[in-house]
Amino acid sequence: MPLTNNAKVNKNTHDTRVMDYVSRLRNNGYIIIEDLVPRLMIDQINEELRPSFHQTPNSEGLFWGFQTKRMGRVFTKSPTSQALATHPVILGIMEDILGPNCEKFQINLTQAIRIEPGEEEQLMHRDDEMFPWGHPGSEFMINAMWALDEFTAENGATVVWPRSHLKPVQREVPQEELVQAEMKPGSVLIWLGSTQHGGGANRSRKARTGLTISYSLGWLRQAENQYLAYPPEVAREFPEKLRELIGYKVHRPNLGWYEGQEPEVLFEGRPESLPALDLVPRDVELMIQEYLAGKQVA
Ligand SMILES: O=C(O)CCC(=O)C(=O)O
Ligand SMILES: [Fe+2]
Structure with a gap:
């Protein structure tokens, strides 16, 4: 007899706003929610991240780029960013799409991404390509990219291929179908793990900074190792919901225990x-x- 909880029903909050976002996300593979948090909060996050960005070298890789800075462990570098991760609208969307396929969804990674002038367009990809198991129609993960700067077509706003979650993955993508997620600080772009997208080329003179927080089914391996990023003595200071989201709560039945305990x-x-x-x-x-x-x- 399997010990999985197949009888679980969708625990959607029935918030009509969330339902509208979910339906657009399912149809188009992405949505932009304008001004989801106040500008002041974003100013604070930028302030908190400033010293860490200053210290962080550029990434080194054909996929991650050479003119881009990427930083993990964002919840310790910017305590204010913790509230983005647990924003009720974001959690409502995750619950609706990921919730039916796991006992609880989790945070997959945090990454602050600064695309510097001169960076080229990133390879178009699906974020769920790391999971070597095609399962069309069910999402493994969902990404939220918070604009910490103005995102413009010129400075590298994320490039999205709408409705690509309904097609097989391909590298040569139809340029005329692509959109760029132009948005103001405090807005958030959300896309499905199966939607093709990539960081844009930065042809401006200023950097573009965003913060990605992605979520995945609670029984999958997380991309950013949350227990190393936030060991118990760090995580104990986090709000309870955040501790749960990073994995300090067993995914029932029996995934992720310590000495048979939570x-x-x-x-x-x-x-x-x-x-x-x-x-x-x-x-x-x-x-x-x-x-x-x-x-x-x-
Ligand atoms: O920086 C961006 O706009 C997107 C980055 C991205 O998609 C990734 O690194 O997986
Ligand atoms: Fe991506």
Whole structure:
């Protein structure tokens, strides 16, 4: 008998705004939500990230570029960015699309991306290409790119191929179908893991900065190793929802435990030995109870 919770129903919040975003996202493969957070919050995030950007060398790779800076561990570098990750509209969208295929979705990575002048257009790709298992129609992950700067066609706004999530992946893409996510700071571009896109070329004189926070099914490996990025002594300071999203909560049944317990026990120190617990969903617990009761009667 499988211990997975197939009976799970969609826990959508039924927020009509979220439902409208979800339907556009499913149709077009991407959406832009204008001004989702105030400009002041973005100013604060930029301020917090300034020293880290200053220290970070350019990325080195044909895919990640040579005139681009990329930084992980963003929640420690910018505490204010934590609220972007747990924004209720974003979580509502993730719950609706990823929720039905996992017990809980998770954060896949954080990356602040600064495309410097002179950077070329990134290879068009799907973010879910790292998962070597095609499963058309079900999304593994979804990406949210928060504009920390003005995103313009000239400075490298993300290039998106609308509706490409409905087609096989291809590198030569029809230029006339591409759109660029021009948006103001505080707006967010969201695209499906199966939507083809890439960073734009920066033909301006100023850098373009964005913050990606992506989410994935809770039973997949995360791209950015969240437990190394945020070990228990760091994560214990985070809000509870964020700790859960980065993985300090078991994905039931039985994925991600520490000594058979919820990893959050580590926030209280490192106990020498602990009893292993059944970490299964309630319906599985009931099923086991019923099975054992039936055996006793027989
Ligand atoms: O920087 C961007 O606009 C997009 C970057 C991207 O898609 C990636 O690195 O996977
Ligand atoms: Fe990407």
